Amino acid sequence: MPDDHPRKAEELAASAVKHGRDLQEVNARLRELISSLQLQKGRLAAGMRLGEARQPAPAAPEASAAATGNGRAEGGRAQLESALADARAEAEHSGVEHAKLLRRLADIEEENRRACDEYAALQERTTEVMQLFVTLERLHRGLTRGETLAALQEIVINILGSEELAFLEPRDGALHPLHTFGVRPEALAGLRPGLGALGRAAQGRPWIASRDPSGELAPDEADLTVALPLRAGESVVAVLAVFRLLPHKPSLTDADLEVLSLLECHAGTALALRPAAAAAA
């Protein structure tokens, strides 16, 4: 069901956010642990240096003989050597642990990056689904043909990103402007089915500049970006002409093409039904 898409996409996005936050917490804890281990390693290294500094220099034979009787000094030395050995072992162990934690941290950071990328992709897809929902909602809310055309204009401006558009009605062997925004209706005079991209759209063949840049255009179609038949069943009730996109929008996206596909199927029906709806109201 189309209505489920925004909810499902939101649920996926929420799950990705939670996952990302969990990873960030683990990440932070690991950083603290590593920092603590580094501090401990530093202390141990300082202790080792101190222990080495306190070791007596090799004694001269005479002095050694004099010290032989000093059991306390020997015991102290043995104790220091033992402590030094322990400290070295502990420092080595800490180094190994440190390396392990750094590897784990790198893994977690990589996983975090992946989760962020997935979240961004989900957010993008959510926006696309929302665009489709908004397009349909706006398209079918209008009660009159005028309201539907106004909704279509808003969709082209605010979702596709163009402020130069026209809706043309194929009638009596020509294309007549039904509604324009940002282009002069006179500039569209002389269009007829079969002539140029708009004329071909009137015969049911859509044209999108980015997909068919070499398509044959009529003289007045130099700035044309989209020529889209708006269908009601098998017949084309109008043609949507989208000219230049907004300056900050370089080209139509895949999401825009989905919106156009939806308009091709639904906008014509909405326009065709509106006079009847207005009369019934």
Place this chain on the structure above:
Amino acid sequence: MDRKKKILLVDDSSTVLLMERMILSKSEFDVITAKDGVEGLEKARAERPDLILMDVVMPRMDGFEACRQLRGASDTSRIPIIMVTTRGELASVDAGYQSGCNDYVTKPIDGTELLTKVRSCLGQS
């Protein structure tokens, strides 16, 4: 538990309001709307939102003027304002900043960009 941040959306386009509402209310925000600059000022004073998304071209009062008036009133002068514009050129952006806005987004609205800027203005990024 922290209360939800309240965001005022000011735009004369139902399409944009619906899009913004869907993006923001599906997240962690309460959303209220106004259809032009005059109604936007009234709602800003009455509702004291945490942030305002302001369209530029609107009937009765445009977004730049509404932004200036909000900045000039003591009770609304500190509310962050993000301008929403179809015009991304430097001149239009500069006019927005001169009127007192904190940031801007361009139409068509990108959900990720909007949420990022909203959270940034609210100190949540």
